Amino acid sequence: NAGVTQTPKFQVLKTGQSMTLQCAQDMNHNSMYWYRQDPGMGLRLIYYSASEGTTDKGEVPNGYNVSRLNKREFSLRLESAAPSQTSVYFCATSLAGVQQYFGPGTRLTVT
């Protein structure tokens, strides 16, 4: 029972490169979220998926796209990475929005 898993754990990209961050959960939760964590700014919601087949923008969606592949998986794509996207990215899930369960995070550096 892994809970919420994220891959990769670390990634270094050059400006303009693309990549996809993967998130998977085995908790049978309906809702999934992507956040970025930056010093002094807390966690900011990038995109979320209230249920399978739906996605919505959060607070800071520019430069990102998401795919809710199925109930278990929610991926975040950076089409053309920029240094401003250097951050720690967290995936989270919840059953009915009451409590969110977080993954271990992906530390991304864009040079």
Next chain:
Amino acid sequence: AQRVTQPEKLLSVFKGAPVELKCNYSYSGSPELFWYVQYSRQRLQLLLRHISRESIKGFTADLNKGETSFHLKKPFAQEEDSAMYYCALKETSGSRLTFGEGTQLTVNP
């Protein structure tokens, strides 16, 4: 739009001293408030919710609607309380959370 503010980015106390982490919010409806904690090298996890009105690891938090605050308190801080603490607000409907900026608590021996 809703907003959560944690005025202290850093807070340092000595072991055994009381600690209070401040959280203020703005929201026109009836919010649900949470405290999440991230210990070093661990995942972010729920510490407590205002509606459960329970004490977790000696921490309590009371929702004060008049002052729009949800401060986290512990009478005697322990070294293992050192962590990053986030206050979060959930709207009446929907599943989104709005997080504050976080407070890094250090408890010194």
